[in-house]
Amino acid sequence: MGDLAPWQKRYEKMLVLALLFGLMSQYLFVGAPAGISVMVFILGFYGLFFYSIKGRMGGFEKWQGQASAGWLLLIPIFLLALTYVLYANSLFRQLNLFALFGLITAQTVLMTRSSTKPWYRGIFYIELFFLALVKPFAFIAVPFTLVNDRWRGKESGSETRSKLGKIALGLVISVPILIVVLSLLASADDIFLSWLAEIPHLFGDFSYGDGIWRIVVAVFFAFYAFCYIWGLLFNKTMDKSSGLAADPQAAALNSSMRIQFDPITAGTLLITINLVYVLFVVIQFSYLFGAANGLLPEGAAYAEYARKGFSELVMVALINVVLLMCGLHLIRRTSAAADWVRKLSLTVLIGCTIVMLVSAYSRLSLYEEAYGFSQTRLLVHGCMLYLGVLLVIAMLRIWKEQFSMGKAYICVSIIAFVIMNYANLDARIAAKNSERYERTGNIDISYLKTLSTDAAPELMRLRDKHPELNGLNDVIHKLQQEAQQHSKWQSWNLSKQRVK
Numbered sequence: 001m002g003d004l005a006p007w008q009k010r011y012e013k014m015l016v017l018a019l020l021f022g023l024m025s026q027y028l029f030v031g032a033p034a035g036i037s038v039m040v041f042i043l044g045f046y047g048l049f050f051y052s053i054k055g056r057m058g059g060f061e062k063w064q065g066q067a068s069a070g071w072l073l074l075i076p077i078f079l080l081a082l083t084y085v086l087y088a089n090s091l092f093r094q095l096n097l098f099a100l101f102g103l104i105t106a107q108t109v110l111m112t113r114s115s116t117k118p119w120y121r122g123i124f125y126i127e128l129f130f131l132a133l134v135k136p137f138a139f140i141a142v143p144f145t146l147v148n149d150r151w152r153g154k155e156s157g158s159e160t161r162s163k164l165g166k167i168a169l170g171l172v173i174s175v176p177i178l179i180v181v182l183s184l185l186a187s188a189d190d191i192f193l194s195w196l197a198e199i200p201h202l203f204g205d206f207s208y209g210d211g212i213w214r215i216v217v218a219v220f221f222a223f224y225a226f227c228y229i230w231g232l233l234f235n236k237t238m239d240k241s242s243g244l245a246a247d248p249q250a251a252a253l254n255s256s257m258r259i260q261f262d263p264i265t266a267g268t269l270l271i272t273i274n275l276v277y278v279l280f281v282v283i284q285f286s287y288l289f290g291a292a293n294g295l296l297p298e299g300a301a302y303a304e305y306a307r308k309g310f311s312e313l314v315m316v317a318l319i320n321v322v323l324l325m326c327g328l329h330l331i332r333r334t335s336a337a338a339d340w341v342r343k344l345s346l347t348v349l350i351g352c353t354i355v356m357l358v359s360a361y362s363r364l365s366l367y368e369e370a371y372g373f374s375q376t377r378l379l380v381h382g383c384m385l386y387l388g389v390l391l392v393i394a395m396l397r398i399w400k401e402q403f404s405m406g407k408a409y410i411c412v413s414i415i416a417f418v419i420m421n422y423a424n425l426d427a428r429i430a431a432k433n434s435e436r437y438e439r440t441g442n443i444d445i446s447y448l449k450t451l452s453t454d455a456a457p458e459l460m461r462l463r464d465k466h467p468e469l470n471g472l473n474d475v476i477h478k479l480q481q482e483a484q485q486h487s488k489w490q491s492w493n494l495s496k497q498r499v500k
Contacts, residue, residue: 022222170268
């Protein structure tokens with residue numbers, strides 16, 4: 001096995017320093033108001049920055065004074081950072097946060113010649129916005145690529161070590177996904193939250209919530225700092241005239257930018273996430289679907305427990321769809337056994353996602369029983385059914401590679417959209433709310449006023465059954481007036497005609 005190129009070792013050290021910077025950041029800011037920590041944070045960032053751009057600060061200066069302006073910005077940056085040590089005015093502490101971000105961004109762009117525009121022109125600040133808030137996210141895969149290249153380079157040395165490295169990489173990648181997923185699932189289900197709350201007891205005084213927040217902060221600062229500086233280093237990776245990479249080091253990395261995850265790494269990621277999902281599914285069958293009232297957290301009513309969390313579950317389902325697409329298209333095929341593990345893991349992922357959708361659907365139904373029916377809630381019902389059909393199609397695609405999922409998705413999407421148009425949502429809303437009124441005696445008259453004339457026939461039937469219902473006549477009268485506003489034949493509409 002050949003040695004790594006010096007530039008690759010340098011970028012790996014840059015990644016390690018960025019991770020250390022992230023760890024330092026969470027230590028400085030989580031649980032502690034900003035003070036001298038701001039000075040330490042800025043010094044840490046500049047340490048990472050100057051190490052990364054070492055040897056790249058020279059070059060042609062198109063606009064005279066650009067580099068000098070960059071160095072001069074150190075003065076206001078230092079003075080503004082010092083205010084966090086000297087003063088406590090809350091207004092300026094908040095304003096200085098944005099000012100420091102803008103000044104540091106401008107300085108680093110000027111010093112790396114990342115913009116060809118003069119700093120005193122408005123277009124420079126538009127480019128600054130792009131470089132600071134948009135472009136870094138285009139390089140979010142670079143840290144994983146560097147780690148993946150490092151472990152792939154060791155394959156010829158030790159097969160066992162290489163496999164352990166791939167498993168470790170899969171676990172590392174799963175951490176940020178699990179943070180988001182666990183947060184959503186814990187918000188969606190009180191029992192799942194109570195189970196998670198027991199975990200910290202195994203570690204003494206460790207705070208689960210505080211630990212997750214520290215990890216989120218550390219990962220954010222580490223990845224953002226690395227990707228931002230990477231964007232400055234390779235601001236122009238392609239020479240437009242020749243179509244070749246302007247930097248040979250960037251060219252070497254660009255060759256591996258087409259991400260294809262190793263099956264061991266991807267399998268580790270999917271299995272780790274599936275373990276959490278299987279636990280959650282067990283809870284759904286034991287508590288929600290089984291209506292095990294006696295096992296609910298103390299003081300929790302079943303109805304209140306059940307109707308929470310449908311929006312969080314839908315979000316988790318959408319995250320799983322992204323994971324599914326990555327599993328179908330971004331995992332490298334190596335052996336039949338690895339491919340079987342991939343297919344099985346994706347199938348379990350889809351199965352758990354379908355259970356989550358069923359849980360979300362039933363929770364939303366209970367929520368509607370408690371708070372009434374609306375267009376948004378019925379649309380969410382329809383979208384969950386639509387997503388469930390897409391998942392079934394995806395499961396078919398997992399085991400039958402020749403099946404065209406794209407064609408099926410397009411056809412199903414068109415059919416679903418047409419069905420939603422003909423479902424007559426306003427009429428359904430009126431009918432469902434009428435049924436709820438007869439069961440519970442509760443109805444939201446103010447919301448009924450927002451419905452179209454499609455709802456009029458159902459509302460008239462409700463008026464005939466319950467003429468004593470206050471406000472209903474006003475709603476129907478409003479719809480009748482709306483129908484009579486446009487009497488020209490060009491505006492003829494069946495829904496409005498039935499109300500006149």
